[in-house]
Amino acid sequence: MEIIVRPAIGATIVTFKGAFDTTAAPAAEKAVREILASGQNHLIFDLSNVPYIASSGLRVLMFALKSAKSTKGGARLAGVFQTVREVMKLTGFDTLFGVYADVDRALEKFAMDSESKVVEGATVIHLKGDIEPDVAPILLEHLRRLFRAAPGRAVLNLVGVNYASVDGLRTLQEAHKAAAELGVDLRLTGVEKALKEAFDLKGLTAQFQIYPKVETAIASFSKR
Numbered sequence: 001m002e003i004i005v006r007p008a009i010g011a012t013i014v015t016f017k018g019a020f021d022t023t024a025a026p027a028a029e030k031a032v033r034e035i036l037a038s039g040q041n042h043l044i045f046d047l048s049n050v051p052y053i054a055s056s057g058l059r060v061l062m063f064a065l066k067s068a069k070s071t072k073g074g075a076r077l078a079g080v081f082q083t084v085r086e087v088m089k090l091t092g093f094d095t096l097f098g099v100y101a102d103v104d105r106a107l108e109k110f111a112m113d114s115e116s117k118v119v120e121g122a123t124v125i126h127l128k129g130d131i132e133p134d135v136a137p138i139l140l141e142h143l144r145r146l147f148r149a150a151p152g153r154a155v156l157n158l159v160g161v162n163y164a165s166v167d168g169l170r171t172l173q174e175a176h177k178a179a180a181e182l183g184v185d186l187r188l189t190g191v192e193k194a195l196k197e198a199f200d201l202k203g204l205t206a207q208f209q210i211y212p213k214v215e216t217a218i219a220s221f222s223k224r
Helices: 025-037 055-070 082-091 101-109 136-149 166-181 193-201 214-221
Strands: 002-007 012-017 041-051 073-079 098-100 113-119 122-128 153-162 184-189
Touching: 002 025, 012 025, 025 055, 041 055, 055 073, 055 082, 073 101, 098 101, 101 113, 122 136, 122 214, 136 153, 136 166, 153 166, 153 193, 153 214, 166 184, 184 214
Parallel strands: 012 041, 041 073, 073 098, 122 153, 153 184
Antiparallel strands: 002 012, 113 122
């Protein structure tokens, strides 16, 4: 079985690919232990590529859930096959975990997804998910880390953000301030209708340089 671990904002996503059987369980448990040892206690297990799970696989998931909860964290399951759901139902596991249609749904309310890369001399940061109060401070630290490594220019793409709480909007303001303090020229893109209304209502629109697309934001740097 292939195991892919990647960090999100406020959670760690663990993707399993292949049968979660006795042979695969030791490696899966090792990966979980390493994540927990690093201090990450919010886990999302992507099972969308797991057609079969044995009792040994269920024990690994139970270990992860109990360990995460012991440090006030938690574990969620995403993309569970119908065959795997039936096994979980028979064993009562379906009542212990939050089960979601996909990773995006599992991330909602307590975490966000993020991807960043350098494009034409600018760090482009794609955010996905709602900026809820619990996520906001983690997001701010995440953005600060990216700004410190940015080549002086950054584009924050919010097309995947449908909602920002008051704390979330404040976080975006703080991120803008942090970018300036670090000498990073920041642009925003993908501010869709609902988010734009929140910006306008709080008087934030004029504080940011907002562009319709990532490409136009990147092009604007060369026109300074």
